[in-house]
Amino acid sequence: xxxxxxxxxxxxxxxxxxxxxxxxxxxxxxxxxxxxxxxxxxxxxxxxxxxxxxxxxxxxxxxxxxxxxxxxxxxxxxxxxxxxxxxxxxxxxxxxxxxxxxxxxxxxxxxxxxxxxxxxxxxxxxxxxxxxxxxxxxxxxxxxxxxxxxxxxxxxxxxxxxxxxxxxxxxxxxxxxxxxxxxxxxxxxxxxxxxxxxxxxxxxxxxxxxxxxxxxxxxxxxxxxxxxxxxxxxxxxxxxxxxxxxxxxxxxxxxxxxxxxxxxxxxxxxxxxxxxxxxxxxxxxxxxxxxxxxxxxxxxxxxxxxxxxxxxxxxxxxxxxxxxxxxxxxxxxxxxxxxxxxxxxxxxxxxxxxxxxxxxxxxxxxxxxxxxxxxxxxxxxxxxxxxxxxxxxxxxxxxxxxxxxxxxxxxxxxxxxxxxxxxxxxxxxxxxxxxxxxxxxxxxxxxxxxxxxxxxxxxxxxxxxxxxxxxxxxxxxxxxxxxxxxxxxx
Amino acid sequence: xxxxxxxxxxxxxxxxxxxxxxxxxxxxxxxxxxxxxxxxxxxxxxxxxxxxxxxxxxxxxxxxxxxxxxxxxxxxxxxxxxxxxxxxxxxxxxxxxxxxxxxxxxxxxxxxxxxxxxxxxxxxxxxxxxxxxxxxxxxxxxxxxxxxxxx
Numbered sequence: 001x002x003x004x005x006x007x008x009x010x011x012x013x014x015x016x017x018x019x020x021x022x023x024x025x026x027x028x029x030x031x032x033x034x035x036x037x038x039x040x041x042x043x044x045x046x047x048x049x050x051x052x053x054x055x056x057x058x059x060x061x062x063x064x065x066x067x068x069x070x071x072x073x074x075x076x077x078x079x080x081x082x083x084x085x086x087x088x089x090x091x092x093x094x095x096x097x098x099x100x101x102x103x104x105x106x107x108x109x110x111x112x113x114x115x116x117x118x119x120x121x122x123x124x125x126x127x128x129x130x131x132x133x134x135x136x137x138x139x140x141x142x143x144x145x146x147x148x149x150x151x152x153x154x155x156x157x158x159x160x161x162x163x164x165x166x167x168x169x170x171x172x173x174x175x176x177x178x179x180x181x182x183x184x185x186x187x188x189x190x191x192x193x194x195x196x197x198x199x200x201x202x203x204x205x206x207x208x209x210x211x212x213x214x215x216x217x218x219x220x221x222x223x224x225x226x227x228x229x230x231x232x233x234x235x236x237x238x239x240x241x242x243x244x245x246x247x248x249x250x251x252x253x254x255x256x257x258x259x260x261x262x263x264x265x266x267x268x269x270x271x272x273x274x275x276x277x278x279x280x281x282x283x284x285x286x287x288x289x290x291x292x293x294x295x296x297x298x299x300x301x302x303x304x305x306x307x308x309x310x311x312x313x314x315x316x317x318x319x320x321x322x323x324x325x326x327x328x329x330x331x332x333x334x335x336x337x338x339x340x341x342x343x344x345x346x347x348x349x350x351x352x353x354x355x356x357x358x359x360x361x362x363x364x365x366x367x368x369x370x371x372x373x374x375x376x377x378x379x380x381x382x383x384x385x386x387x388x389x390x391x392x393x394x395x396x397x398x399x400x401x402x403x404x405x406x407x408x409x410x411x412x413x414x415x416x417x418x419x420x421x422x423x424x425x426x427x428x429x430x431x432x433x434x435x436x437x438x439x440x441x442x443x444x445x446x447x448x449x450x451x452x453x454x455x456x457x458x459x460x461x462x463x464x465x466x467x468x469x470x471x472x473x474x475x476x477x478x479x480x481x482x483x484x485x486x487x488x489x490x
Numbered sequence: 491x492x493x494x495x496x497x498x499x500x501x502x503x504x505x506x507x508x509x510x511x512x513x514x515x516x517x518x519x520x521x522x523x524x525x526x527x528x529x530x531x532x533x534x535x536x537x538x539x540x541x542x543x544x545x546x547x548x549x550x551x552x553x554x555x556x557x558x559x560x561x562x563x564x565x566x567x568x569x570x571x572x573x574x575x576x577x578x579x580x581x582x583x584x585x586x587x588x589x590x591x592x593x594x595x596x597x598x599x600x601x602x603x604x605x606x607x608x609x610x611x612x613x614x615x616x617x618x619x620x621x622x623x624x625x626x627x628x629x630x631x632x633x634x635x636x637x638x639x640x641x
Contacts (some may be wrong), residue, residue, distance in 0.1 A: 065596035069589060116596070123592065128566050128605035136601050143598045 003201070003230040010193045017186025021179050028175040035164045035171070043161060045096035049089070050154030056086040057109070057150060061143070064116050068123045076120050083113050101153035108146035115139035204232045211239060220247035272329040275322045282322065286315040317449075324451035327382075328436070331455060336376050336462050343371035343416065346381045347405045350388045363395060368406040371416065375483050379459045386452040387418040387479050393446055394422030394477065413482055421476040425469075433469055456481075524574035525625045527638040528616050533558070533623075537639035543579045546623060548590070549600040554621060562603040563615045563624040571609075571627040579640070 060082045067075035086109065090102050097105070119139045122132060204227060211224030223240040226233050289312045297305060344367055351365045373380065388403060395401030404419040425433070425440050432438045434457040437450040456479075460467040464484035471477030527543070529535070535554055545551035547562045554560055565572040567584045576584045591602035606612050609630035616622040616635045623638060 061596040061598070065592050068592050068596075119595070126567070129607065130604045133601055133604045136595055140595070140598050140601065147598070 001230065003197075003232060006193070006197050006230070010190055010197065013186060013189050013193065017182055017189075020186075021182050024178045024182065025175055028171045028178070031171045032168050035167045039161070039164050041095045043156060043164070045093055046154055047156050049093050049096045050156065052089060053086060053105075053150055053154055056082060056089065057147065060086070060113065061116070064120045068120045071124050073121070073124060076117065076124070079117070080113075083109065097153045101149070104149045105146070105153055108142065108149040112139065112142040112146040115142045200228065201232060204228055204236065208232070208236055208239065211236070211243075215239075215243045215246065218250070220244070220250075268329050268332055272326065272333075275325045275329070278322055279319065282315050282319050286312055286319070289315065321449050321451065324449045324455070328451060328455050328458065331379060331382070331458055331462070336379070338374055339377060341373045341375050341377045341380050343373050343380065343384065343405070343407075344369055346377070346384050347371070347388065350381075350384050351403070353385075354388060354392045358392075361392075361396075361401070363392060363401040363403060366402065366404040366406075371405065371407050373416070373483050375463050376459075379462070383456050383459050383481070384418075386456045390452060390479075391418060391420035391422060391477075393448070394424075395420050396422070396446070398422055415480050415482055417478055417480045419476065419478040424471040424473045424475045424477050426473050427471065430469055430471075434467065524628055525571035526628055526630065526632075527623070527625050527640060528613065528632060528635040529638040530616055530620050530622050531634055531636050532620050533636070535638075536636065537641055539641045540579055543623075543640065544581070547580055547603060548587075549603075559621045561615075561619045561622040563612055563619075563622055564603045564605045565609070565612060565625065565627075566605050566607050569627070571625060572605075575625050 060079060063079045063082055064076060067073070067079065087106055090097055090105060115135070116139050119132075119135050122135065207224055207227070211222075214220075214222065220243050223243065224236050226236045226240070289308050292300070293305060293308050293312070300308070347367045348365075351367065355361075355363070384405075388405075391403045392401075395403065398421055400421075402421050405417075406419075407414055407416045409415070423441070423446070429440050432440065434453045435450075436454040438454075439448060439450045441448075457467050460481050460483070465482040467479065467481040469477055469479045533554070535556065542551065546560050547564070549562070552560055565575075567588060573584055576582060576587055580587055582590075588602075594600050595602070604615070606615060609626035610633075612624045612626050613631065613633050613635050616624050617633065626632070
């Protein structure tokens with residue numbers, strides 16, 4: 001079942017509970033309304049009708065009494081209208097008095113009326129005696145019966161009222177209980193489903209997280225278990241597919257890398273042996289040229305000697321190039337050592353060597369104390385040798401040459417820098433600085449092989465660092481480099 | 491509200507009855523000469539006061555002092571003894587008393603004492619009913635009914 005479906009079930013359960021509570025409340029409300037309608041439709045009209053009928057009944061008796069007192073037979077006949085009005089009143093209020101009760105009232109009232117008329121007539125006729133008394137007693141009994149029927153029908157029954165109100169109260173209590181029960185039930189169901197779903201999701205997400213951590217470490221040996229068929233399950237399956245593709249790509253890359261390393265090794269071995277083998281014939285060219293200059297100078301004219309000197313100079317330059325290439329190859333081939341290196345000490349030693357080599361130059365060195373690094377001391381010494389020698393060389397035309405060695409934090413990374421105020425360079429060609437045999441100045445301006453900075457870059461790269469330069473023609477140049485940041489922190 | 495006029499009429503009637511009674515009560519010695527109070531021979535009580543009789547004939551009192559049920563009996567309204575008795579004992583004219591009873595009858599209250607046509611009817615009634623009390627014209631044959639003295 002999908003996550004969406006599960007969430008829909010939870011929301012649906014909550015909504016169903018709400019609807020159920022609403023419907024039940026409405027149903028119970030209808031029951032309440034029914035009870036109230038019973039009160040309004042039957043009890044309240046009865047409350048209004050009762051006193052009117054009582055008054056009618058009293059008037060009936062009094063009118064007959066008045067007729068007797070006045071000895072007026074016509075008035076006696078007219079009392080029928082009062083009885084009829086009373087019956088009419090009952091007939092036009094059907095809700096107030098039930099049909100059987102109305103019939104009883106009519107029957108008993110009619111009986112009483114007949115008897116009362118008979119007694120009244122006999123009283124008008126001055127009849128006396130015991131039979132008359134018996135007639136009066138009978139009339140009174142009928143009057144009592146009619147009054148009782150009237151009373152029973154119109155008396156507001158406390159019991160009935162209490163029953164209706166009791167039913168309303170009971171309905172309300174039932175509604176409250178139902179609301180609480182249904183709400184609690186729905187809440188419990190929603191909570192249960194939510195907890196169940198959260199646990200499911202949490203479990204799957206934990207698996208997913210552990211799996212991603214394994215993949216991150218490059219461990220593709222175990223895929224993430226797919227335990228659900230929902231969206232998270234699909235995500236897991238896709239993650240597994242991605243991991244498999246990644247593993248296949250990495251395997252492919254590793255194979256390519258191994259192949260490249262092998263080819264590179266072969267190439268380096270080849271160039272090393274070529275360079276090494278070139279030195280012997282070059283020494284021959286230089287040596288025999290020197291011999292020619294020394295032993296046959298008398299037989300050579302000035303041009304011939306100049307040509308020979310040019311041959312020697314070229315041969316020596318080529319020897320330097322070959323030395324440079326061999327050094328570059330050695331740097332690439334040897335193992336890299338990891339040790340604490342004091343770059344301050346190395347830089348000061350280089351500066352001293354440079355000063356000793358050219359004591360006539362006065363260059364100011366500013367070397368920061370405590371430039372600590374982790375790396376291969378021999379190789380880092382070559383880096384500083386090259387960078388300082390470069391700075392020394394390119395400040396040659398500067399009246400107050402200054403060379404600075406320092407470090408600074410840039411974006412939480414330790415950056416070493418070698419700055420000079422020498423010839424500088426055009427930033428347009430900055431990308432060419434570190435190429436083998438790439439030079440931004442002519443041999444006539446500044447001598448060089450074009451291998452030094454390439455060597456420096458290779459050493460920095462072997463230290464998993466980065467090197468770059470900033471400069472401006474006539475103002476100076478700054479070389480920045482970093483080393484493997486994880487090692488520098490240790 | 492319809493009851494109010496009849497209440498006022500009733501009150502006025504009562505005033506008339508009272509004043510008539512007072513007039514009648516002015517000469518009791520002569521007026522008593524026209525009738526004779528009688529009782530059942532088994533009734534040991536031989537003398538009562540006027541108030542007692544008034545209460546009995548208006549059915550405000552229903553028992554003898556010894557607890558026996560009293561059954562008063564009247565003569566017909568037209569008889570002279572009845573008129574005399576009404577004036578003397580009830581202190582109201584016969585019409586007022588009849589009006590009083592009609593009101594009670596139609597209100598479903600007490601019934602009046604039976605009104606019998608002749609003295610002999612009254613004597614028969616008194617002899618028949620143990621708790622009976624009545625009156626007859628002076629000189630009427632009592633046939634064993636005992637007189638009742640009015641104190």
